[in-house]
Amino acid sequence: MKRGWEGAVLKLLRSKDFVLTVTGTEVVNDRFRRIHVTDGGMLAVTGVHPTMWVRLWFSKAGKPHQRGYTLVDPDPDKGTFSLEFVLHEGPASDWARAAREGDTVEATVHGSDFTTPDPPPSHLYVVGDAASLPAINSLLDELGEVPATVWYETSHPLDARLPMRLDPARHDLRTVARGGGGLMEEVRSTLPDLLGKHRDTDDYFVWVACDTVTTRSLTAYLRKELSVPRPRVKALGYWRPD
Secondary structure, eight states: OOOHHHHHHHHHTTOEEEEEEEEEEEEEETTEEEEEEEOTTHHHHHOOOTTOEEEEEEEETTEEEEEEEEOEEEETTTTEEEEEEEOOSSHHHHHHHHOOTTOEEEEEEOSOOOOOOSSOOSEEEEEEEGGGHHHHHHHHHHTTTOOEEEEEEESSGGGGGSOOOOOTTTEEEEEEESSTTHHHHHHHHHHHHHHHTTTTTOOEEEEEESBHHHHHHHHHIIIIISOOOGGGEEEOOOBOOO
């Protein structure tokens, strides 16, 4: 597939390209598909880190489109992982709906990075939505016994029924319906008091992955108004709102 100017820029940045092959699919619900793939040698080259994502390439009306997707349960020894798709209109969702064993999709690795805090934080604060749920799950898995507070934004009733790797004994899930700035308001009204518990230690970690506008606003709020140290924040816009 010709990748246009985006592909040319990524090539100049020394991105790595691979071809993934579908080995199976799962219908999680009417809004969510899980696609199992072999990695075309990718994991042996790139290694694996929590929240790791790849750029997948799709075609619409003959034009290339790239979208980022988080690796789910990557296994470097077997060269396999899964991809999870929130279904809506667009070439990526169309591909996921139609994907069958043996189908292939081109993937580019560039820009994904995450270093697990060392030592582990005393508490993890997460803000995300259905698009970033696979990354949220990988982060909760990676940090094991670390308690976490998760603000999870939903835009559809089925979002609340997606597979979340939560342990009620140590994970506090706070679901917020999308719209009207509700997520931003909820975080602003509750996070300051929660962070106040760490005022003398700064031993927490905040991870934000929402739409680009919300992520940008939350990051500015954390850094400028709450004075959260830069090493204690990781933020990434997962999708662009209309």
